[in-house]
Every structure is written in structure tokens, then in C-alpha cells.
Amino acid sequence: MGVVTRLKCAKCGAVYKGDDYLICPKCGLEGIFEVEYDYDLMRDSLRKNPLRRRDRDDIFRYVDMLPVAGPPPAMLRVGWTPLYRFERLNRTLGHKHVYIKDDTVNPSASLKDRASAVGITMALERRCPAVACASTGNAASSLAVLAASAEMESYIFVPKTIPMPKLYQIAACATRVFKVDGTYETAFEVATDAIERWGWYNRNSAVNPYLTEGKKTCSLEIYEQLGYNVPDVVVVSVGDGCIISGQWKAFKDLHLAGETDRLPRMLGVQAAGCKPIVDAFEGSCDVCAVEADTIADSIRVGEPRNWRKALKALVESGGTALSVTDDEIVEAMLLLGSTTGVFAEPAGATGLAGLRAALREGLIDKDETVAVLVTGSGLKDPASLDGHIEVAEVGRDLDSVAMVLEGGGD
Numbered sequence: 160m161g162v163v164t165r166l167k168c169a170k171c172g173a174v175y176k177g178d179d180y181l182i183c184p185k186c187g188l189e190g191i192f193e194v195e196y197d198y199d200l201m202r203d204s205l206r207k208n209p210l211r212r213r214d215r216d217d218i219f220r221y222v223d224m225l226p227v228a229g230p231p232p233a234m235l236r237v238g239w240t241p242l243y244r245f246e247r248l249n250r251t252l253g254h255k256h257v258y259i260k261d262d263t264v265n266p267s268a269s270l271k272d273r274a275s276a277v278g279i280t281m282a283l284e285r286r287c288p289a290v291a292c293a294s295t296g297n298a299a300s301s302l303a304v305l306a307a308s309a310e311m312e313s314y315i316f317v318p319k320t321i322p323m324p325k326l327y328q329i330a331a332c333a334t335r336v337f338k339v340d341g342t343y344e345t346a347f348e349v350a351t352d353a354i355e356r357w358g359w360y361n362r363n364s365a366v367n368p369y370l371t372e373g374k375k376t377c378s379l380e381i382y383e384q385l386g387y388n389v390p391d392v393v394v395v396s397v398g399d400g401c402i403i404s405g406q407w408k409a410f411k412d413l414h415l416a417g418e419t420d421r422l423p424r425m426l427g428v429q430a431a432g433c434k435p436i437v438d439a440f441e442g443s444c445d446v447c448a449v450e451a452d453t454i455a456d457s458i459r460v461g462e463p464r465n466w467r468k469a470l471k472a473l474v475e476s477g478g479t480a481l482s483v484t485d486d487e488i489v490e491a492m493l494l495l496g497s498t499t500g501v502f503a504e505p506a507g508a509t510g511l512a513g514l515r516a517a518l519r520e521g522l523i524d525k526d527e528t529v530a531v532l533v534t535g536s537g538l539k540d541p542a543s544l545d546g547h548i549e550v551a552e553v554g555r556d557l558d559s560v561a562m563v564l565e566g567g568g569d
């Protein structure tokens with residue numbers, strides 16, 4: 160078990176003990192915590208039980224680096240997803256050392272399962288009978304799916320703009336799903352009040368600091384899968400900023416626990432129609448809320464909640480942030496699908512779109528190793544490809560098939 164020594168406010172730096180607060184009482188919603196462990200204990204634990212000798216093939220492989228006492232009694236298997244190097248994709252990119260971390264194969268088909276698994280385990284350890292969250296989609300479906308598998312109740316609040324496949328996935332698994340008449344912000348407010356009134360465990364990533372700890376397991380795996388090497392660059396799509404801060408935390412924790420003395424550069428990618436974190440990074444200023452407009456619904460976050468930690472990850476790592484257009488995102492979805500078979504939702508392919516832009520701009524040297532996170536499955540939002548795919552319509556006769564193959568007609 161990872162021993163959490165204290166929670167440190169990312170805004171004012173105040174420190175608190177474990178379970179006292181979920182967010183900094185002085186800073187309110189802006190005071191999101193960073194989780195700090197007893198790194199001497201972690202170092203000891205890694206020395207006695209080295210990563211390379213472990214055999215669990217899920218996130219609880221890293222139980223001594225997580226804020227939980229042990230794996231839950233029952234849960235679908237989360238994490239230990241494949242890291243691929245695809246020659247054909249890399250030839251197209253013109254870069255030999257690109258690795259694709261395929262988190263579409265998690266139980267609910269997104270990286271969010273890593274956070275939900277930790278949240279549910281913590282709720283179980285605190286004997287909380289139910290969990291709840293507000294989400295644009297993936298966090299919610301992940302919570303509903305994993306709670307069902309852990310025999311826990313789940314109460315989910317979603318905005319009315321949620322893609323159909325995500326809503327159906329939630330409805331099939333949750334105890335109750337509430338479609339809130341309003342935006343994600345409204346759903347978030349209703350969920351916050353309901354959580355207080357009914358005493359459910361709060362899985363809102365943006366406020367619950369332990370969830371980022373679950374997300375960090377993705378990069379702990381990358382480190383192992385690269386043969387115990389830290390990549391030079393890690394590419395992540397950014398909405399609220401929890402995933403990117405989780406990946407940076409992984410490498411910092413590995414460093415503090417004495418596993419490695421190298422750290423990667425973080426490359427954060429947003430959609431051009433919703434890039435408050437890119438703007439803040441470029442202007443070296445605080446984040447301002449924006450009107451969000453992009454097909455990538457999982458990163459359509461006009462008021463990111465974890466921006467302070469995301470900016471820290473970018474600055475501390477010597478990394479950078481950039482944005483890509485919706486057309487570039489769709490192109491990346493089709494490139495990834497056609498060269499690798501990995502089918503990503505728009506936010507899932509945004510990292511790859513960003514990598515292409517970074518390569519064009521010469522931000523990555525030709526010998527550098529790059530890990531790109533593919534964060535969610537294309538089956539979550541197939542309608543995002545409307546108007547961008549070609550389907551040949553044919554009859555029973557082979558003539559119409561021949562016509563397509565031989566380029567007849569137009």
C-alpha cells in the first residue's frame with residue numbers, strides 16, 4: 160500500500176492530512192490537492208519487490224504507489240493495456256520511435272477506468288455504499304461499469320449533449336442516471352449538491368485528488384513496457400487536465416522512489432475550438448474560461464478545473480502545449496484506424512494529431528522516443544465520423560461491386 164503522508168494544495172501550497180478534506184478549504188474549487196506519499200517506504204517497497212518481478216496484470220500491480228490498501232474483492236480488469244510500435248504508422252509519420260498506448264481496451268473503453276477503479280476501491284475501503292459523479296461521458300460510463308462489477312451503487316449526472324453510445328452504456332450499468340437539462344457545468348453543480356445531500360462517494364476527477372493517482376498507472380506501465388525506460392516525450396489530449404497531470408505525477412513518483420533519474424517532456428494537445436490551457440501556457444497566465452466548440456466531446460471543457468496542475472506538468476517538464484483543428488483530429492482518427500486498426504474517439508486521436516503538428520514544427524528530434532496516449536474508443540462516438548467515411552452501396556449483383564473496385568461511375 161502507498162502511504163499517503165499529506166495532501167498539498169496546488170494553489171496556495173497549504174498541506175493537510177489524508178481524509179480531512181477533498182479540496183483545499185482556503186481555495187475552494189481552485190484548491191485541488193497533490194497527493195504526497197512516504198517516498199522512503201515506497202523506495203523500500205520497490206527494492207524488496209521490484210516492478211519487473213511482479214505478475215499482476217492490472218493497475219493494482221502498483222498498489223504500493225497508490226492510495227489504496229489493496230485490490231478490491233471484485234472488479235473488471237483495468238489497465239496493463241498494450242503499448243505498440245506500428246511500422247506502417249511510423250513510416251507515415253516519418254518518425255521511427257513512436258509508441259501507441261492503447262487505452263481503448265479498458266473495460267468501459269477509455270482511460271478513465273484507471274481513475275474510477277481507484278475511486279471505487281477507496282469508497283469500498285471507507286464503507287461508502289454508493290459512488291457518484293458528473294461527467295461529459297467517459298468518467299460516468301467508467302464509474303457505472305466498474306461500480307456494477309464491484310457490487311456498488313452508482314448515481315450518474317450527465318449533460319444533455321452526451322453522445323448516445325455513452326448514455327446507453329451508462330444506463331445499462333448504473334443504479335440511476337440523471338440527464339441534466341443544461342451543460343456539463345450544470346450537471347456538475349447538481350451532482351455536487353446531491354453528493355452532499357445523499358452522502359455518496361465523490362468521483363468528480365477534477366476535485367478528488369486520488370483519481371489522478373489512478374490515471375498515473377498508464378505511464379507506470381509505459382515505463383515498464385519500454386524496458387524500464389522513460390520516453391523522451393509523452394503526448395496527451397487535454398480537457399480538464401487530469402490525465403496529463405497524472406502522467407507527469409507517474410514519472411515524478413518513479414523519480415522520488417529512486418526508480419529512475421530521467422523525466423520526459425509533456426506535450427499537451429487541445430482542440431482549436433477549445434484551448435484555454437494552450438492559451439494560458441502561451442501567455443504564461445491563469446486560465447480563462449472559453450466558449451467550447453469541437454467534435455472532441457471528451458475534451459470539450461471550456462472551464463478546465465485541473466488547469467493549474469496541467470500547466471505545472473507542462474512547465475516543470477519543459478514540455479509544450481499546442482492545438483489542432485477538428486479536421487486534423489478526424490484525419491488522425493482515420494490515419495490511426497487505417498494503419499493500425501486502433502479505433503479512437505476524437506479526443507482519443509487528438510494526441511496523435513498533436514504529434515503530427517509537433518513533428519512538422521520540428522519540436523521532436525529524430526532519435527527521441529515518443530509515447531502517445533490513445534485515451535478512448537471510437538465506438539463511444541461513431542457519429543463523429545459522419546461525412547468523413549466512404550461506404551460503397553451495392554446490390555446482390557457483382558456488377559455493382561466491380562464498378563466500385565474498377566472505379567466505374569464517378
Ligand SMILES: *Cc1c(COP(=O)(O)O)cnc(C)c1O
Binds near residue numbers: 457
Ligand atoms: C477525459 C478524457 C480526456 C481528457 O482528460 P482530462 O483529464 O479531462 O484532461 C481525453 N480523452 C478522453 C477519451 C477522455 O475521456
Ligand SMILES: [Zn+2]
Binds near residue numbers: 170172190
Ligand atoms: Zn489552497
